[in-house]
Amino acid sequence: MFQLSAQGLQEVQKELKRYETKESAIIPALYIAQKENKGWVNDEVIHHLSKVMEIPESRINEVFKFYTMFNQRPVGKFHVQVCANISCALNGGRELAQHICKELKVGYDQMTEDGRYTVSKVECLGSCGTAPMMQVNDKYYENLTPESAMNILRGLK
Amino acid sequence: METKLLTEHYDKEEFRNLDGYKRHGGYEVLKKALKMQPQSIIDEVKASGLRGRGGAGFATGVKWGFLPKNNEPRYLLCNADEGEPGTYKDRLMMEKAPHQLIEGMVISGFAIGSNKGYIYIRGEYDYPIAVVEQALKEAYSAGLLGKNILGSGFDFDLDVYKGAGAYICGEETGMISSLEGLKGQPKLKPPFPAVQGYLKKPTIVNNVETLAAVVPIIKDGAAAYRKFGTEKSAGTKLFSLSGNVVKPGNYEVPLAYPLKDMIYKLGGGLKPGRKLKAVIPGGSSAPVLTAEEAEKALLDYESLAGMGSMLGSGAIIVIDDSQCMVDMLGVLTHFYNHESCGQCTPCREGTGWLNKIVHSILEGRGRLQDLDLLVKVADNMKGRTICALSDAAALPVISFVSKFRDEFEFYVREGRSKVKGTSYAEMHH
Numbered sequence: 356m357f358q359l360s361a362q363g364l365q366e367v368q369k370e371l372k373r374y375e376t377k378e379s380a381i382i383p384a385l386y387i388a389q390k391e392n393k394g395w396v397n398d399e400v401i402h403h404l405s406k407v408m409e410i411p412e413s414r415i416n417e418v419f420k421f422y423t424m425f426n427q428r429p430v431g432k433f434h435v436q437v438c439a440n441i442s443c444a445l446n447g448g449r450e451l452a453q454h455i456c457k458e459l460k461v462g463y464d465q466m467t468e469d470g471r472y473t474v475s476k477v478e479c480l481g482s483c484g485t486a487p488m489m490q491v492n493d494k495y496y497e498n499l500t501p502e503s504a505m506n507i508l509r510g511l512k
Numbered sequence: 513m514e515t516k517l518l519t520e521h522y523d524k525e526e527f528r529n530l531d532g533y534k535r536h537g538g539y540e541v542l543k544k545a546l547k548m549q550p551q552s553i554i555d556e557v558k559a560s561g562l563r564g565r566g567g568a569g570f571a572t573g574v575k576w577g578f579l580p581k582n583n584e585p586r587y588l589l590c591n592a593d594e595g596e597p598g599t600y601k602d603r604l605m606m607e608k609a610p611h612q613l614i615e616g617m618v619i620s621g622f623a624i625g626s627n628k629g630y631i632y633i634r635g636e637y638d639y640p641i642a643v644v645e646q647a648l649k650e651a652y653s654a655g656l657l658g659k660n661i662l663g664s665g666f667d668f669d670l671d672v673y674k675g676a677g678a679y680i681c682g683e684e685t686g687m688i689s690s691l692e693g694l695k696g697q698p699k700l701k702p703p704f705p706a707v708q709g710y711l712k713k714p715t716i717v718n719n720v721e722t723l724a725a726v727v728p729i730i731k732d733g734a735a736a737y738r739k740f741g742t743e744k745s746a747g748t749k750l751f752s753l754s755g756n757v758v759k760p761g762n763y764e765v766p767l768a769y770p771l772k773d774m775i776y777k778l779g780g781g782l783k784p785g786r787k788l789k790a791v792i793p794g795g796s797s798a799p800v801l802t803a804e805e806a807e808k809a810l811l812d813y814e815s816l817a818g819m820g821s822m823l824g825s826g827a828i829i830v831i832d833d834s835q836c837m838v839d840m841l842g843v844l845t846h847f848y849n850h851e852s853c854g855q856c857t858p859c860r861e862g863t864g865w866l867n868k869i870v871h872s873i874l875e876g877r878g879r880l881q882d883l884d885l886l887v888k889v890a891d892n893m894k895g896r897t898i899c900a901l902s903d904a905a906a907l908p909v910i911s912f913v914s915k916f917r918d919e920f921e922f923y924v925r926e927g928r929s930k931v932k933g934t935s936y937a938e939m940h941h
């Protein structure tokens with residue numbers, strides 16, 4: 356059964372007091388739990404958060420399902436999100452995404468066999484002047500070429 | 513040439529720290545403001561002609577004037593959700609000048625009588641969030657936030673709220689829902705947030721750039737701000753230039769700056785051998801301009817509205833002659849379909865239909881009557897929904913199909929792109 360670490364629990368308690376209402380802590384708590392659950396959220400996580408936060412599971416669940424940054428399925432250690440929106444598409448963003456999938460031998464939103472990568476195409480990340488770009492976990496990589504992107508991805512520790 | 517009212521010191525690393533910001537006059541305007549009457553700050557902002565930089569262009573001072581005239585608690589929310597494709601100016605402002613935003617927010621909070629503000633930042637902006645949070649800490653330690661700011665008796669608390677990936681949370685009432693811990697779904701207006709917003713309290717929502725612009729306006733006065741731009745589109749604005757230009761970037765220019773100078777002078781023009789085909793002048797929701805229209809366009813609210821488009825968030829997306837307009841429209845219909853929150857039938861169903869029809873054309877299954885169908889579906893999505901996303905999804909479709917009809921007809925007839933010569937399947941799988 357999923358349980359937050361002592362530190363995670365403390366962080367959630369802090370978020371519960373941080374905003375005007377405790378429901379505002381649902382998003383922050385989901386972030387904390389997702390990080391401790393290898394990058395994704397399942398029923399066990401929701402169940403645990405519900406008990407810790409004293410908020411019904413259904414309330415947490417509807418928030419969880421609404422936002423794209425919460426993963427409903429396991430993702431690789433490195434979640435590679437390539438922008439496929441317009442400014443990037445005008446600069447080869449979609450071809451970049453395709454190239455990465457081909458090199459890593461994996462389809463979109465699937466995990467590589469070694470569990471290292473999941474590649475997704477995503478909407479505009481606010482980095483349109485440095486297209487094409489990708490976000491890997493929390494970090495942006497900009498002005499990419501197919502080669503530079505693969506070098507970055509292969510070098511990730 | 514740029515006109516840098518907001519961005520003058522953005523090239524200096526130190527500007528993002530409190531000390532560096534102060535070295536360039538930071539928080540001096542706050543000192544001045546705290547000695548003014550709140551109402552005279554609102555009057556100054558009204559007189560400046562400042563209009564919301566988030567997309568709708570509503571007069572900021574007028575919006576502030578909608579707040580109830582009593583002592584009821586009220587909130588000031590900064591919209592830093594920045595999800596409109598092509599837009600990346602708020603990110604720059606937060607990364608380079610977080611204190612400018614904080615200073616603008618404390619002044620604005622003082623003016624409208626609010627003691628509590630939030631900066632709602634999109635979840636993907638991990639780095640800007642870190643920069644802003646660090647700046648908030650510095651401001652608290654220096655007595656620029658919290659109780660009795662600079663001995664004025666005015667209290668103002670400010671915190672960050674991190675979104676979690678949903679374009680619709682940029683819509684002000686969607687943002688309020690999200691901040692309340694709900695799904696980020698927009699709410700029916702009226703009541704407008706100024707009357708009943710966050711937690712049903714009076715709430716002002718303003719964009720990052722709008723709040724930052726309050727600083728130069730209070731510093732030098734409305735008349736000085738009005739030296740830039742036009743009567744109805746006053747001041748300077750940051751434009752995010754992207755797409756097929758040599759030097760994409762954020763450029764601050766007076767409103768009514770010529771679009772062609774933005775592309776050819778500041779943006780360095782197109783790549784060698786390429787010709788301009790189209791420009792989306794105000795973020796993905798703005799109707800597209802043809803190259804001829806773009807040559808004549810001025811970057812202010814009225815001029816672009818007069819051409820049937822809009823200034824929006826100030827994201828200028830340049831499209832050259834190597835691009836297929838059918839393919840690009842497919843990118844946009846996919847986006848709006850993905851981002852519709854699903855509450856309103858015309859939007860939920862309409863964005864789905866538009867995306868299906870455009871993709872059936874791209875996959876070689878299009879029929880000529882689909883082009884009229886696209887326009888008809890789009891027409892039915894306008895003006896009938898809780899928020900403006902539905903219109904934002906419809907407008908690009910109508911403009912793409914009517915202005916570049918030959919490309920769409922060719923694709924339907926031949927099952928491949930007039931420009932690329934190949935089909936979507938060959939291009940992207």
Ligand SMILES: Cc1cc2nc3c(=O)[nH]c(=O)nc-3n(C[C@H](O)[C@H](O)[C@H](O)COP(=O)(O)O)c2cc1C
Pocket residue numbers: 563564565566567568569570572591592593594595596679680681682683684685717718719720722723899900901904
């Ligand atoms: C679908 C949709 C998305 C929006 N996204 C943003 C956004 O990311 N940032 C923003 O400031 N305004 C956005 N807006 C506009 C806001 O609803 C609101 O008008 C604005 O934040 C008000 O601030 P301003 O008057 O300072 O521009 C969006 C509107 C719609 C309909």
Ligand code: SF4
Pocket residue numbers: 680697698851852853854855856857859860897898899900901902
């Ligand atoms: S118009 Fe679309 S996005 Fe806006 S509230 Fe309705 S369904 Fe949601």
Ligand code: FES
Pocket residue numbers: 438439440441442443444478479480481482483486488597598599
């Ligand atoms: S379109 Fe790719 S980051 Fe904006």
